[in-house]
Amino acid sequence: MSTLTLCFRLNGAEVTREIPTSAVLAELLREEFGCTGVKLACSRAVCGACTVLLDGVPVAACATFAFRAEGAEVTTIEGVAEEDPVRRAFAEHSAFQCGYCTPGMILLAKALLARNPAPTREEIAAWMSSGLCRCTGYQMILEAVEIAARAGASA
Amino acid sequence: MSGPLRADALEKTTGRALYTADIRLPGMLHAKVLRSRVAHGRLVRIDATKARAMPGVHAVxxxxxxxxxxxPFYGYFIKDQPIVALDRVRYEGDILAAVAAETEWQAAQACAAIEVEIEPLPPVPTIEAALAPGAAELFPEPPIGMVPHYGEGASAVARPEPNVCFAFRYRMGDAGAFAECDHVFEDEFRFSRMHHLHLEPFVSVADCSRGRIEIWSSCQNPFPLRKEIARMFRVPENRITVHVPYIGGGFGAKNNCKTEPIAVRLSQMTGRPVRFCLTMEEGFLTNTQHAAILRLRTGVTRDGTLVARQAEILLDAGAYSDASPLVAEKAGYRAPGPYRWRHVDSLCKCVMTNTAPAGPFRGFGGTQAAWASESQIDMIARRLGMDPLEIRLKNALSLGEPYMPGESGIDSDLGAGLRLVADRIGWRSTNRQPNRGLGIALGFKDGGGVNKPAQARVKVSTNGDIFLHCGTVEIGQGARTALAGIVARILGAPAHRVAVAPIDTDSVPFDQGTNASSGIAVMGQAVAQAASRVRAQVLEFAAEMLHASPAELALEDWHAVRGEERVPLAPLVMRHFGGTGFEFSAEGFFKARHDPRAPLETPCVFWEIGWAAVEVEVDRETGRVSVPRLVVSGDAGRALHKAACRGQDEGAAIMGLGQALFERMVYDGTTLLNGEALEYRAPLAEDLPAEFVSITQEQGHGPGPFGAKGLGEGAMLPIAAAVANAIEDAVGVRITELPITPERVLTALQARQGRSP
Incomplete structure (x- = not known):
């Protein structure tokens, strides 16, 4: 099995690991770094439960080779502060139920607000459609993103 | 803040919440299975010699x-599903063999090396094919099973005919009532099959390495799972522990055995913990909703009074019985809808086909029944020239009126809910736009399960820290928050003082399962009783210490309160019980009472209602239906957590909207064509109606604590019919088959134009 040495920043900390070249980012984060907030559901880059930010860009960690993280900043839900306005909005607005899509939804929302601090409802719905939530019917999630935007989440 | 935080808010928004999929044990192996590509056949030979010799493999x-x-069989009433294939395979995806290896990859490689010889038998892809004369039989020999005892009017037969595993019938009143009707309408409806699409996969970890069976499972009913594993493996129940962490969604799928028997057997064989986690693709092959054909014959008088209904419902049970007999009971029993009838004769059969096994799904037969019934009520209104709202108001059962003889009374004001959603959508508005129409529907089901017991325990420490032990799993519905809230309110404590203990079957009191929207109306009553008993203990203790009578005292934030006097309890406990303190503890129990007159063993605990009104717009050129406005409402009785109630109703409504318009498992014969996330179209945020209103009613008539009752299924029930009803209102065509695709609408529009050019 060929391996490579991977160096990247994970939630603000420099990390280095010897990994198989074929390693998948989601499994690396979950199994090597204990980031179990990276949820695996469809494993086909469709549902968004495993969404992480790679240099601020949302990617499906289930379908991303780990070597893509070389030199990059990887943000998982574990790297989102408790005081983060998006996380708080999801918690306080009960914009979750089973919670399995929630880490991905929060990271997706953070990426949106970083690009567009004051999105319209339509823009939020279009963007958040990268994530599948089977529980909530989405409306409370969309409202949470609006609440976070009003609270200045892009700052 | 939109109301109080849910108890699981911090864990679930920080990624710290642990699910079964996250459980890792030292020395743990991974399981994968080999699945049949043949839909129906005799298993002639299976040879795992090569697989056993492959790297990392510990057992096959x-x-x-x-x-x-x-x-080696599991199921509910009928135990017909083998752990692995014995003599036959019965669907594409049936499990032939399982491998435990050091890694999932090694296990999968080994599965591919297993040699299998299957002699094909004629496949039975559909309900019609299964019932055709001379059809191949999935079970030529009857499997082990039982038929429950029923009360007045209800009956059932196991295996009444080839390829039918169970038939339920409910009869009430005299069939002569049809003769007194001015009109008798016969209509047929078709209901398509969805997959639950829970995001956390079916997963379990079993550890049999210490002379016991210990299981971590994403399972909605830990105690029945324990019983089933004990029965199958002939192990006493006190040698089995089932742990259930957070569950990442279920919608009915995560009942009874799924991954557990294979994980247990492989752990027995290897002496190591074994994790068996299905992919989402395998999930599609593991459990589904029931497709159905529903035929309704309904007699009415010319003034729109409903008189008599005959129903024949054929459920596609798939290859194994699973919960199909239970779903048949409910589909059959719910087919009349919440209306006043003089005669009902409802028959529901579970038809076996060579497709994925169907089982419990949010609505549990009620969704199928409501699709047909609420469509036909609307069709009848239009045929009689009546307002669809008026025909419902005229015939709906009144508050307190028994659903059927021997049943409990309806515990929601159905008419009030109908008027509420009708007013919100603008039912009476005369300002109609072309190709737009309004539809209304009334969904209903008996809630709280059949003859379902629940027990709970509440403990309070010296310092007033409260523990709730109960077996209701947190699957997203907010059960922990709501049940802890009941305890807090009864003990006069802030909600954060109540911790809900992790679930394991050794230490948590017995519970039949988290299903049938029963958390509040069934478990809630057990929890309330336990909390009330603890409260009584504490007040008696305090009264003795303070030389008062318990009736003079109130309990408030771990103080005994007498008028203006507030006495902290912790020092009193220490003084009496010594420095290490004490725990007050009490148990609570609830079960509906038996009644031989009740059709389903006990009168229904509560009635779960969903009201919906929609506006649709139909594109006459493409047949595409859009839903610009959707109003949905459930009745929480009393909402124990408003945001959680709202979320349940909205989630259920959107699931119903997907079912109405596009979501379905597509089969080509016995082959599932879209069994994976990309090709299976489920609702996304961009599918929401521009105006999506949900109203949580609190009518206050529920049997649960403070007048509460269950919700979470009800709001799914009326949606599909409301959409179909609105389409007829908009463009004059009636769609009777789900989903309501553009092709079906266009075909209907063209057929209508053909008739009247």
Missing amino acids: LTREAIEPGTV
Whole structure:
């Protein structure tokens, strides 16, 4: 099995690991770094439960080779502060139920607000459609993103 | 803040919440299975010699590795699903063998090396094919099973005819009532099949390495799972522990055995913990909703009074019985809808086909029944020239009126809910735009399960810290928050003082399962009783210490309160019980009372209602239907957490909207064509109606604590029919088959134009 040495920043900390070249980012984060907030559901880059930010860009960690993280900043839900306005909005607005899509939804929302601090409802719905939530019917999630935007989440 | 935080808010928004999929044990192996590509056939030969020799492989489970004396079948009333294929395979995806290896990859590689010879039998892809004369039989020999005892009017037969595993019938009143009707309408409806699409996969970890069976499972009913594993493996129940962490969604799928028997057997064989986690693709092959054909014959008088209804419902049970007999009871029993009838004769059959096994799904037969019934009520109104709202108001059962003889009374004001959603959508508005129409529907089901017991325990420490032990799993519905809230309110404590203990079957009191929207109306009553008993204990203790009578005292934030006097309890406890303190503890119990007159063993605990009104717009050129406005409402009785109630109703409504318009498992014969996330179209945020209103009613008539009752299924029930009803209102065509695709609408529009050019 060929391996490579991977160096990247994970939630603000420099990390280095010897990994198989074929390693998948989601499994690396979950199994090597204990980031179990990276949820695996469809494993086909469709549902968004495993969404992480790679240099601020949302990617499906289930379908991303780990070597893509070389030199990059990887943000998982574990790297989102408790005081983060998006996380708080999801918690306080009960914009979750089973919670399995929630880490991905929060990271997706953070990426949106970083690009567009004051999105319209339509823009939020279009963007958040990268994530599948089977529980909530989405409306409370969309409202949470609006609440976070009003609270200045892009700052 | 939108109301109080849910108890699981911090864990679930920080990624710290642990699910079964996250459980790792030292020395743990991973399981994968080999699935049949043949839909129906005799298993002639299975040879795992090569697989056993592959790297990392510790064990291969084939039919030869079933331990003699064990019973390798599971199911509910009928135990017909084998752990691995024995003599036959019955659907594409049926499990032939399982491998435990150091990694999932090694296990999968080994599965591919298993040699299998299957002699094909004629496939039975559909309900019609299964019932055709001379059809191949999935079970030529009857499997083990039972038929429950029923009360007045209800009956059932196991295996009444080839390829039918169970038939339920409910009869009430005299069939002569049809003769007194001015009109008798016969209509047929078709209901398509969805997959639950829970995001957390079916997963379990089993550890049999210490002379016991210990299971971590994403399972909605830990105690029935324990019982089933004990029965199959012939192990006493006190040698089995089932742990259930957070569950990442279920919608009915995560009942009874799924991954657990294979994980247990492989752990027995290897002496190591074994994790068996399905992919989402395998999830599609593991459990589904029931497709159905529903035929309704309904007699009415010319003034729109409903008189008599005959229903024949054929459920596609798939290859194994699973919960199909239970779903048949409910589909059959719910087919009349919440209306006043003089005669009902409802028959529901579970038809076996060579497709994925169907089982419990949010609505549990009620969704199928409501689709047909609420469509036909609307069609009848239009045929009689009546307002669809008026025909419902005229015939709906009144508050307190028994659903059927021997039943409990309806505990929601159905008319009030109908008027509420009708007013919100603008039912009476005369300002109609072309190709737009309004539809209304009334969904209903009996809630709280059949004859369902629940027990709970509440403990309070010296310092007033409260523990709630109960077996209701947190699957997203907010059960922990709501049940802890009941305890807090009864003990006069802030909600954050109540911790809900993790679930394991050794230490948590018995519970039949988290299903049938029963958390509040069934478990809630057990929890309330436990909390009330603890409260009584504490007040008696405080009264003795303070030389007062318990009636003079109130309990408030761990103080005994007498008028203006507030006495902290912790020092009193320490003084009396010594420095290490004490725990007050009490148990609570609830079960509906038996009544031989009740059709389903006990009168229904509560009635779960969903009201919906929609506006649709139909594109006459493409047949595409859009839903610009959707109003949905449930009745929480009393909402124990408003945001959680709202979320349940909205989630259910959107699931119903997907079912109405596009979501379905597509089969080509016995082959599932879209069994994976990309091709399976489920609702996304961009599918929401521009105006999506949900109203949580609190009518206050529920049997649960403070007048509460269950919700979470009800709001799914009326949606599909409301959409179909609105389409007829908009463009004059009636769609009777789900989903309501553009092709179906266009075909109907063209057929209508053909008739009246």
